[in-house]
Amino acid sequence: MKLRSRFAPGYEVWGRLNLYGPLVALGVGAGGGRLRHTAVGELRLEPGASVIDVCTGTGLTLPYLAAAVGRAGRVVGVDRSPAMLAGARDRAMSPPVELMEGDATALAYEDGTFDGAISTYGLTAVADVEDAVDEMVRVVKPGGRIVVADVHFVNWPAPAAINRLVTAGLRPFNTWYTDRDFPALLAERGLRVTSVPTHRAALSLTVGERS
Numbered sequence: 001m002k003l004r005s006r007f008a009p010g011y012e013v014w015g016r017l018n019l020y021g022p023l024v025a026l027g028v029g030a031g032g033g034r035l036r037h038t039a040v041g042e043l044r045l046e047p048g049a050s051v052i053d054v055c056t057g058t059g060l061t062l063p064y065l066a067a068a069v070g071r072a073g074r075v076v077g078v079d080r081s082p083a084m085l086a087g088a089r090d091r092a093m094s095p096p097v098e099l100m101e102g103d104a105t106a107l108a109y110e111d112g113t114f115d116g117a118i119s120t121y122g123l124t125a126v127a128d129v130e131d132a133v134d135e136m137v138r139v140v141k142p143g144g145r146i147v148v149a150d151v152h153f154v155n156w157p158a159p160a161a162i163n164r165l166v167t168a169g170l171r172p173f174n175t176w177y178t179d180r181d182f183p184a185l186l187a188e189r190g191l192r193v194t195s196v197p198t199h200r201a202a203l204s205l206t207v208g209e210r211s
């Protein structure tokens, strides 16, 4: 048995116990589904388009992506947690959905493979977020869109010390970095960035367009 399976941390546990769905529903509220729908709409995908869902987890955004591109399209869901991907397998529609175990910081795709890239509540979980954003930008074609929907406490009225406390408290169970500034991360990579309003102050929806 691999070390990772014996001492399964964070998402492996949530995935195996089927706890991720209820937890995320609690965290993002009734508007959670609407936010996924809006986020996918911001990708402006045509039927037949290709898109990558980075940190797809149990695949909660996959049905929206599959509906946008249709059976002639391609939706790739990448995550490094086998237990989370097992949940995704139950809702993945094949075609157009393919699931891939892999790391967001080293995507196994050529430059400019996809018409769009999305991550919903994924990048707050990635330790090396700069590398993950670099990868999302790299695998998208010029003119394509990158959409990030996530928890984003930068503009939330909780003091920074509380954010740090929450992050530190969760560390044994999970990785959760709530202080990421997604508009800045995309703008620094030369993307034309728009911030779209969401139903909660602590949730952000950021759209970047590659030139």
Ligand SMILES: C[S@@+](CC[C@H](N)C(=O)[O-])C[C@H]1O[C@@H](n2cnc3c(N)ncnc32)[C@H](O)[C@@H]1O
Pocket: 011, 024, 054, 055, 056, 057, 058, 059, 060, 061, 078, 079, 080, 081, 084, 102, 103, 104, 105, 119, 120, 121, 122, 125, 126, 127
């Ligand atoms: C909060 S879940 C988000 C799941 C899903 N995108 C959603 O909208 O519900 C975060 C996911 O990021 C994955 N993850 C964290 N770091 C990763 C990395 N470096 N590469 C790939 N996946 C990663 C975890 O395994 C987990 O499934």
